[in-house]
Amino acid sequence: DTEVTQTPKHLVMGMTNKKSLKCEQHMGHRAMYWYKQKAKKPPELMFVYSYEKLSINESVPSRFSPECPNSSLLNLHLHALQPEDSALYLCASSQDRGLPQPQHFGDGTRLSIL
Amino acid sequence: AQKITQTQPGMFVQEKEAVTLDCTYDTSDPSYGLFWYKQPSSGEMIFLIYQGSYDQQNATEGRYSLNFQKARKSANLVISASQLGDSAMYFCAMREGERSGGYQKVTFGTGTKLQVIP
Numbered sequence: 001d002t003e004v005t006q007t008p009k010h011l012v013m014g015m016t017n018k019k020s021l022k023c024e025q026h027m028g029h030r031a032m033y034w035y036k037q038k039a040k041k042p043p044e045l046m047f048v049y050s051y052e053k054l055s056i057n058e059s060v061p062s063r064f065s066p067e068c069p070n071s072s073l074l075n076l077h078l079h080a081l082q083p084e085d086s087a088l089y090l091c092a093s094s095q096d097r098g099l100p101q102p103q104h105f106g107d108g109t110r111l112s113i114l
Numbered sequence: 115a116q117k118i119t120q121t122q123p124g125m126f127v128q129e130k131e132a133v134t135l136d137c138t139y140d141t142s143d144p145s146y147g148l149f150w151y152k153q154p155s156s157g158e159m160i161f162l163i164y165q166g167s168y169d170q171q172n173a174t175e176g177r178y179s180l181n182f183q184k185a186r187k188s189a190n191l192v193i194s195a196s197q198l199g200d201s202a203m204y205f206c207a208m209r210e211g212e213r214s215g216g217y218q219k220v221t222f223g224t225g226t227k228l229q230v231i232p
Contacts, residue, residue, distance in 0.1 A: 042205055042222035043159070088157050099166055100147030100209030100218050105159035 003027050006091050006106035014114050015081060021109050023074040023091030031096040032074040033103065034066060037088040049074060050096065081113045117141065118208055120223035127196045128231050134181070135191040135226045137206035146210045148189040150180065153225075154202040162204075165189055196230045203227050 004025045013019050025032065031050050035043035048056035049068040057066075063085075065077040074091055088110050092103040119138045127133040139148065146167045152160045165173045165180045173180040181190040193200055206223040 040203075040225070042225060045220070090159055092159075096218055099145060099168070100211065102147065102149045102161050102164050102209075103220060104161055105151070107156075107158040110157065 004091055004093055004104050004106035006089075006109055008109060009107065010110045010112075012112045012114060013078070013081065015083075017081075018077070018079045020078065021076040021089055021091075021111075023076075023106055024072055025091075025093040025104070025106075026072060027093060027095075027104065029093035029095050029104075030071060031094050032068065033092040033094075034064075034074070034076050035090040035092065035105075037090055037108070043090055047076075078111075081111075083113050086111055086113045117221040118206055118223035120206055120226050122226045123224070124227045124229070126229050126231055127193075127200075129198060130195055132192060132194045133196055133228065135193070135204050135206075135228065137189045137191065137223060139187050139189060139206075139208050141187075141208065141210050143210040146208055148180070148182070149207045149209075150178070150189075150191045151205045151207060152200075152202045153205065159205075163191070193228075198230050198232065201228060201230045 007022045033048050034046040036046055037043040045058050046060045047066045052068045063080050067075040088108045090108045091106045094103040095101045117140050148165045150162045152162050163173050163175045163178045163180050165182045172182050177194045179192045203225045205225045208221050209218045211218050
């Protein structure tokens with residue numbers, strides 16, 4: 001079982017809908033990430049939170065809005081998405097002190113935009 | 115220049131045989147970590163194995179081992195005794211830099227799709 005939990009596993013939404021993706025980890029990690037992954041491609045970084053503060057936004061459109069309510073939770077709020085936003089969205093966490101450490105990923109949310 | 119190169123888009127292996135997935139990397143940072151992830155068709159990204167740049171010995175985790183050749187900048191994944199459940203996409207990844215706090219960017223390779231044949 002993964003130690004990073006993402007909900008929902010699947011989401012279908014229209015272009016005018018508002019929805020949220022949720023991510024939770026209980027490994028005591030202080031860095032959390034959102035990635036977008038298209039089929040047969042590696043994950044692409046979207047956002048990084050470090051100690052509950054947004055530290056990296058990889059020029060993501062404003063229709064994606066991240067939120068980190070506490071050190072264990074990470075949300076991604078979605079509004080007015082486009083069909084090209086259909087993808088697998090992965091959450092990850094890691095310990096970012098000292099020597100480079102691996103990121104641990106959730107199972108992902110498969111998002112389809114109609 | 116690519117920081118992580120996986121030259122095998124797809125590979126086949128017979129069940130119970132061993133297979134090596136290639137990965138080369140490029141960095142000038144003396145402190146880095148190398149990782150392999152497995153991604154089945156269901157989508158979850160499963161962390162398999164980690165090798166730190168200062169580690170003297172090759173990493174092993176069960177049937178997975180990492181053949182780390184620092185001078186050649188290669189970090190190949192060896193899967194012994196392949197099983198049908200090993201069929202998946204495999205990504206090699208690297209993080210650079212020793213920092214106290216802050217973000218250490220991860221670079222992923224393009225992946226190798228492994229198919230295990232019964």
